[in-house]
Amino acid sequence: MAVKYNWATIGTGVIGHQLAEALQKQGGNLYSVANRTYEKGVAFAKEYGIEKVYKEIDEVFTDPNVDVIYISTPHNTHIQYLRKALKAGKHVLCEKSITLNSDELDEAIALAEDNHVVLAEAMTLFHMPLYKKLHEIVASGRLGPLRLIQMNFGSYKDYNMKNRFFSRELAGGAMLDIGVYALSFVRFFMSSTPTHIQTQVKFAPTGVDEMASLLLQNKEEEMATVILSLHAKQPKRGTIAFDQGYIEVYEYPRGEKAVITYTNDGHQEVIEAGDTNDALVYEVQDMEKAIDEGYDMHLDYTRDVMKIMTYAREEWHMKYPEEEA
Structure with missing residues (x-):
């Protein structure tokens, strides 16, 4: 293209x-x-x-x-x-x-x-072929109803409070930097937006969120847990559990491989699609298609995720300088 x-x-x-x-x-x-x-x-x-x-x-x-x-x-x-x-x-x-x-x-x-x-x-994962393929599998119903999503995203940043990741002046913190990926993953697979949200936070000395956890539930009673950290490395792995099996996604958001394990007999199916190195290619292609055809760029998911992140920061009484005016 x-x-x-x-x-x-x-x-x-x-x-x-x-x-x-x-x-x-x-x-x-x-x-x-x-x-x-x-x-x-x-x-x-x-x-x-x-x-x-x-x-x-x-x-x-x-x-x-x-x-x-x-x-x-x-x-x-x-x-x-x-x-x-x-x-x-x-x-x-x-x-x-x-x-x-x-x-x-x-x-x-x-x-x-x-x-x-x-x-x-x-948002890379909205455009990677792997996630589109997984969405098709989920929509087919062969895994049954969604029950639970578990997301871990921990990076290890130098504990330097002058670093942009910890800077209030540059809108630092785990939520906006890495939480947006984890929550977009959750929203991509959940049937509807979460309506019940519980959070915990640990602040860095600068006042931004260094670590955070969220427990989410929607009207279908699907649940998700999200754990974030800017100073504790975790594997970038997402698990999506259904009635008839679970999906493990590796190295999200730019994933190219997932494994489905079926509950009844434990057999596994490997799903591979796309190339991590072409992440921006897929975004450009989808954007141009959106301009041409009104292609869905998941702005509704973006809005839902932003509402969750805004709610969490309000619960923490955490504001950036631009929000204090």
């Missing part, structure tokens, strides 16, 4: 590089680059043979040749760029977490609807 639209990136970090490589894999290239530091934007453009670099970020919003903007800047900057991009009639694929809270997300969704453009969170 060849690239059909002119893509611009705001941000030249790891994701910016992966986006450029994904577009090149499809025989295209980034159309333009916007970055807070112009010199870094120039260096990035030179590396990938991109012709256009904006001296000011706001120039990307007024460029009539830009169709889609990918935002990969820190969480707390997203809403200011979303407002400008959506008002300018640009389609937007935004890194997770897409906003700081539900109010910001509701505002962005309304702007997208008013300006008839596609807005989506770049």
Whole structure:
């Protein structure tokens, strides 16, 4: 599938590089680059043979040749760029977490609807072939009703309070950084959004959530547990338990392998699909399909996940500087 639209990136970090490589894999290239530091934007453009670099970020919003903007800047900057991009009639694929809270997300969704453009969170697992295949298996009913989901996501970050992961000023903390993946996984497989939520939290010295746990239940009485940590490594494994078997997913969110174990006799089925290295390729393809055909980018799931994260932080009385104004 060849690239059909002119893509611009705001941000030249790891994701910016992966986006450029994904577009090149499809025989295209980034159309333009916007970055807070112009010199870094120039260096990035030179590396990938991109012709256009904006001296000011706001120039990307007024460029009539830009169709889609990918935002990969820190969480707390997203809403200011979303407002400008959506008002300018640009389609937007935004890194997770897409906003700081539900109010910001509701505002962005309304702007997208008013300006008839596609807005989506770049949630990898919504687009990886493995998860699409698993969703089909679950929907077939052969595993029976869903009972329980268990999610672990623990990373080991240097315990440096100046690190962005622990910074209030950069919207750090486990929930927005890694919790969004775990909760998106849960929501992707649950029949409906959780309506009962219990949480626990351990704060870092900076006041952001260093560790957190959530217990979730929806109206179908499906349950999920989520354990997060920024300073205790855990395997990235998700378990989805049904009446007739359970699914284990390895190395999510960019998974390419899962194992189904059937309850009645213990036999296993290995499911493999996609390539971890092509994660951004799948996102780009789905985004362009969404623009063409109104393809579902699971914005409803994004909204549900954001509500859970917002609720949890409200329970913890944890606010970022932007939310205290």
